[in-house]
Amino acid sequence: MKSLASIIDSTLVDDVHTHLYDPAFGSLLLSGIDDLLVYHYLVSEASRQMDVPLDAFWAASKQQQADWVWRALFVQHSPVSEACRGVVTVLNALGIEPRSRDLPALRQWFAAQQPSSHLDRVLELAGVRSVCMTNSPFDDEERPLWEQGFPRDPRFRAALRIDPLLMDWQRSAPRLRSWGYDVGPERSPRTASEVRRLLADWTRRIDSRYCMVSLPPDFAWPANTDAAWLIEHAVLPHGRDHGQPLALMLGVKRGVNPALRLAGDGVGRSRLDALENLCAANPSNRFLVTLLSREVQHEAVVIARKFPNLHLFGCWWFTNTPQLIDEITRMRLELLGTSFTPQHSDARVLEHLIYKWRHTRECLIPVLATRYADLAASGWTVTEHEMRRDVAHLLGGAFDRFVSGASR
Ligand code: RAT
Numbered sequence: 001m002k003s004l005a006s007i008i009d010s011t012l013v014d015d016v017h018t019h020l021y022d023p024a025f026g027s028l029l030l031s032g033i034d035d036l037l038v039y040h041y042l043v044s045e046a047s048r049q050m051d052v053p054l055d056a057f058w059a060a061s062k063q064q065q066a067d068w069v070w071r072a073l074f075v076q077h078s079p080v081s082e083a084c085r086g087v088v089t090v091l092n093a094l095g096i097e098p099r100s101r102d103l104p105a106l107r108q109w110f111a112a113q114q115p116s117s118h119l120d121r122v123l124e125l126a127g128v129r130s131v132c133m134t135n136s137p138f139d140d141e142e143r144p145l146w147e148q149g150f151p152r153d154p155r156f157r158a159a160l161r162i163d164p165l166l167m168d169w170q171r172s173a174p175r176l177r178s179w180g181y182d183v184g185p186e187r188s189p190r191t192a193s194e195v196r197r198l199l200a201d202w203t204r205r206i207d208s209r210y211c212m213v214s215l216p217p218d219f220a221w222p223a224n225t226d227a228a229w230l231i232e233h234a235v236l237p238h239g240r241d242h243g244q245p246l247a248l249m250l251g252v253k254r255g256v257n258p259a260l261r262l263a264g265d266g267v268g269r270s271r272l273d274a275l276e277n278l279c280a281a282n283p284s285n286r287f288l289v290t291l292l293s294r295e296v297q298h299e300a301v302v303i304a305r306k307f308p309n310l311h312l313f314g315c316w317w318f319t320n321t322p323q324l325i326d327e328i329t330r331m332r333l334e335l336l337g338t339s340f341t342p343q344h345s346d347a348r349v350l351e352h353l354i355y356k357w358r359h360t361r362e363c364l365i366p367v368l369a370t371r372y373a374d375l376a377a378s379g380w381t382v383t384e385h386e387m388r389r390d391v392a393h394l395l396g397g398a399f400d401r402f403v404s405g406a407s408r
């Protein structure tokens with residue numbers, strides 16, 4: 001009988017949320033040592049250890065920034081944080097001596113890789129079958145390529161990201177008008193139906209699996225806000241008409257320290273009564289939810305027990321650390337069985353897939369082993385076939401079924 005560890009290691013993942021792009025997007029698909037080092041998780045850590053002032057840091061080239069991050073986090077101190085260890089795991093998996101401390105040599109190694117075989121190799125090392133992208137019509141870099149069309153790489157699936165639409169309606173409305181949608185700044189039936197037309201057009205154009213938004217801790221629903229109105233009159237009807245779940249990423253405080261740019265976002269405890277209200281009032285809509293604050297994870301699990309139209313996924317961003325993955329996944333298994341998706345990678349750089357999934361697998365093995373051992377002690381020993389079924393379910397299968405509406 002195959003061990004649980006080897007089943008977890010060999011089961012391919014369908015990664016349900018990343019910031020990676022189909023190779024057709026060229027340089028938007030980040031890869032290589034400099035992008036690994038200027039990852040915003042590392043920049044926020046480096047900002048605590050570097051002597052360089054932030055304005056000088058941002059004014060410098062990517063290579064110079066990477067040099068500073070490397071020096072601060074890998075040379076002057078041991079890279080013990082989760083994001084730092086990630087770089088080490090990546091280099092090690094690619095067969096590179098991580099302690100060489102020679103950035104020029106690392107750069108040469110990455111530059112020598114042939115992009116499409118490197119992509120295949122990374123996916124293989126990560127044990128990843130497909131990745132879901134984050135695709136925004138509001139992104140001026142990616143919108144033109146979608147409008148023009150391109151042959152899709154089937155391993156890169158799409159999700160429609162709509163943060164500016166919901167969180168910055170007053171500035172988004174003129175953009176929609178410039179794209180030919182007859183919306184006004186006011187909340188009218190015409191505006192709602194034009195926003196639905198935009199969502200339908202983009203869902204078709206990108207072949208979206210779900211619609212997604214990240215929301216601040218004080219997000220309320222119902223409420224007299226543009227976001228709540230747009231959700232009720234455009235996003236939820238769109239979801240029902242087009243079978244699209246709505247993914248809510250709850251608890252991000254954008255720009256807590258704007259000087260850190262992308263690295264400057266923080267966390268707050270979300271008001272989960274909004275989630276409860278959404279799930280209760282909209283039984284024909286499906287909600288995918290991940291939460292940034294550790295403090296609200298238990299409340300979210302209890303809400304999921306009450307609403308089969310809610311599927312929890314991932315240990316998001318600041319909760320993607322071994323300690324919290326262990327805690328959150330144990331809690332979810334104990335209260336939800338296998339009806340959730342323990343992890344997404346949130347990879348921004350191709351090679352992130354390697355470390356995010358290796359580290360997640362390392363965490364899942366003891367968590368699941370304990371549940372199975374407890375179960376065996378109570379008189380139910382799972383077979384190898386059942387373990388394979390459960391692991392495939394947890395590593396993307398359950399999410400797929402929920403998204404397709406086939407079963408919850
Ligand atoms: O984890 C991250 O990289 C964050 O910056 C966010 O992108 C977050 O995952 C999001 O999708 O908003």
Ligand code: ZN
Nearest residue numbers: 017018019346
């Ligand atoms: Zn993300």
